[in-house]
Amino acid sequence: SASSVEIDGSFEDSDGLKESGSKKRVRSESCNVSTSKACREKLRRDRLNEKYSHLFSRAFSLLFFLSMPSMNVQHFVNNRFMELSSILEPERPPKTDKAAILVDAVRMVTQLRGEAQKLKDSISSLHDRIKELKAEKNELRDEKQRLKAEKEKLEQQLKAMNSQPSFMPPAPAFPAAFATAQGQVPGNKLVPFFGYPGVAMWQFMPPASVDTSEDHVLRPPVA
Structure with missing residues (x-):
């Protein structure tokens, strides 16, 4: 109009x-x-x-x-309700019942509010999860630093142990002449060589075993 x-x-x-x-x-x-x-x-x-x-x-x-005029206002309101109905249900023809359109609008608004609240809750839970992951990340970083410090400490201890001299000194070296006289015989045959000189053990034996006055009787010489 x-x-x-x-x-x-x-x-x-x-x-x-x-x-x-x-x-x-x-x-x-x-x-x-x-x-x-x-x-x-x-x-x-x-x-x-x-x-x-x-x-x-x-x-x-x-x-x-x-x-x-009132007729034009009514027509304007009807057009707005039809637009609202087409927005709520675009795949269906627009409704003419204003009460049904308002019920659908209220239902849609309630549904959208519920979805918005669910999204807010999901976002809040995601933020909490992010905080937990950050805390775990910080704990893992601290654990990594601690393990690294322990590794460096063990490496330093190992280096210190390798740099210290051994507790058992090597066997003393003897002159070449003494080694030849004690450890070698004619014909280049090797005999057992003891690195340390022997100790006289006869003084620790009983006198009967040390007495040699009867050796010629008990053990005569071989002819």
């Missing part, structure tokens, strides 16, 4: 005012703020014009809507 066309025209005028205000703001922002006082004053006036133009456009739209 003519009144609905006028409503659309009023909204288009308000959109045009918004676009003109935004264009003015773009043109005003192109001016350098620090150039002069006049430029700053122009920016202030543009902001005020944009603010009041939005207010005037909304007030004009509201007054125009209130001045419409």
Whole structure:
């Protein structure tokens, strides 16, 4: 109808005012703020014009809507309900029952709120899990540092043990002449060689075993 066309025209005028205000703001922002006082004053006036133009456009739209006849208002409300029904169920034809449309809208809003709450809970649990993983990461880093320090300590102890002299000194070296006399016989035959000289053990034996006065009787010489 003519009144609905006028409503659309009023909204288009308000959109045009918004676009003109935004264009003015773009043109005003192109001016350098620090150039002069006049430029700053122009920016202030543009902001005020944009603010009041939005207010005037909304007030004009509201007054125009209130001045419409009741039939046009009913038609406008019916159109809005049909748009809401098509948004709620786009795959089905729009409903005409306003109560059913409102019930569907409430159900959809409740469902969306529940999903939003589930997402918030999931995000909160993920944040808690991230904190736990960070704590585990810090613990593993500390454990790694501790193991590294223990490894370095063991390596230093091993180096210190390798650098110390052995507790058993090597056998003393004897002169070559003594070694030849004791350890070698004619014919280059090897005999057992003892690194340490023998000790006289006869003084620790009983006197009867040491007595040699009867050897010629007990053990006569071989002919």
